Amino acid sequence: MNLESMSMAELLDIHNELADMKAGPKTFASKAKLIERITKTAEAKSIDLASFRQRSEPEAAVRGTEQQTERAEASEAPTETKPKRGKGVGDLARALIMDEAGYPYQLIAAMVNAQVDGASASAKSVAWYASKMRKAGIDVPERKKHFSADLNEEESVEWLAGVQVVGFVTGESFDDGCK
Known part of the structure; x- marks a missing residue:
């Protein structure tokens, strides 16, 4: 085995097979130091570097053919077909987002869930x-804001709780100016 003609990565693999402690790519300052460490480790463990790794190539070829036959057998085996969940959710959501009507996200999610079996869009x-579309540079139409008329009774009460009554700029109260 000619260690000098091997790349650093191959030498590092050999070192890590021989050594008790694994080394990383930045462990050795030069190729010469890595080769020196490999030879010392091999001598200490009484391993002949000339015959080292001779069997590994045929085994890899055998393993590769075994894996290919296993894949072929696996593809022939009957598989249980599970219903695919959420197929087309993203495409439909993107199409509805781009609609000029500017549907609110909650409504788009409900539309997607109604049209796609197994979808659980929110x-x-x-x-x-x-957001992903905007980051990709797509001009996404503005959404319409919620209007109190579109809300049910509970949502309307919640929305009105956030409304604050503000006086006129002159400081008059509402009762003074409205007769």
């Missing part, structure tokens, strides 16, 4: 798709 996942 407003956050639809927002994620929109």
Whole structure:
């Protein structure tokens, strides 16, 4: 075995097979020091470097053919077909995001879940798709904001709780100016 003609990576592999402690690619300052360490380790363990790794190439070829036959046998074996979950969710969500109507993300998620079997889209996942599209440089239409008229009774109460009554700029109260 001619160690001088081998690459550093091959020499490092040989060293790591021989040595008790593995070495990384930055362990040795030069190729000469790595070759010296390999020869010393081989001498200490009474390993003949000339015959070292001679059987490894045919074994690798045999292993490769065994793996190929296993793959072929596995593909012939009957497989259980599971229903594919969520196929087309992203495509549909992206199409609805690009719609000029500017549907809110919650509505898009509901539309996707209704059209795709097994989908579990949420407003956050639809927002994620929109974010990825914007990062890719796609001009995503603006979303419409929620209007209180579109909300149910509970949502409307929650929305109105956040509304603050503000007086006129002149400081008048609402009752003073409206008669």
